[in-house]
Amino acid sequence: METDSGGLLVDAGLPPRRIGALLARIGRNLTDVKAVLLTHGHTDHTCGVPSLVRERDMEVFAAPGVGESLGANTVAPGASCTVGGLKVTFFEVPHDSMTYGVRVSDGGSAVAMATDLGEASVEVLRSMRGAEAVVLEANHDTDWLRRGPYSANLKRRISSSRGHLSNRQAADAAVALAPHGLKDLIIAHLSKTNNSPTRACGTVSGALREAGHGGVRVRAAIAGHPTPWIEVGTPLRVPEHVYRYGGRGAAGQLFGIE
Ligand SMILES: [Zn+2]
Ligand SMILES: [Zn+2]
Structure with a gap:
């Protein structure tokens, strides 16, 4: 997710090198990412976090019981914090470990x-x-x-x-x-x-x-x-990486990976 003031990752379940390579394919790199929001502690969501913190000095935000061992800033569920100019709120979801969904808003x-x-x-x-x-x-x-x-x-x-x-x-x-x-x-x-x-x-x-x-x-x-960029609210500054839906029927464009 990104705004003019920087980018956020939700979870980081890949080594930073892989994340960097994926970001490159949508016109970004790891230096564009300011923070990681963690949903829960399962390794398919967290295994890249220690290196991102150690090597990139990235800030981590999570609700209680999720990211303490990874040095995360703890945010109570339902309360919001501001990360990279965005309002972030965690909400609890039922899973076999303390797990949260996340809602992010720019005010609009x-x-x-x-x-x-x-x-x-x-x-x-x-x-x-x-x-x-x-x-x-x-x-x-x-x-x-x-x-x-x-x-x-x-x-x-x-x-x-x-x-x-x-x-x-x-x-x-x-x-x-x-x-x-x-x-x-x-x-x-x-x-x-x-x-x-x-x-x-x-x-x-x-x-x-x-x-x-x-x-x-x-x-x-x-x-x-x-996943290609999706514009929410105001347009992003790099429109060539934004997936635009043409006039075709929904069925033809379900997984337009570019
Ligand atoms: Zn899980
Ligand atoms: Zn999972």
């Missing part, structure tokens, strides 16, 4: 993000409501998970109310958020084993269309690829 527009959650409860939806752009987990297709290769234990953990969001649950959440100004939805944290971008985008955008919200632009974030 807001974006919200929640991956790693077992269900999109009323409280979670309330915290994300009104965001113009939302990053939401769509981890697995329920049938694929059930028939897939994971152990019974792991399947139970993933599909529990403190596990990960299915495509169907993500679709329901999207339909609930759509009437409140949602323009762009990025579905994220897709399982490579129990999901595919086509499957996830199909389920979510199909549900949005059926509910009369076909205008919401849906795309999947693909691991190992940068």
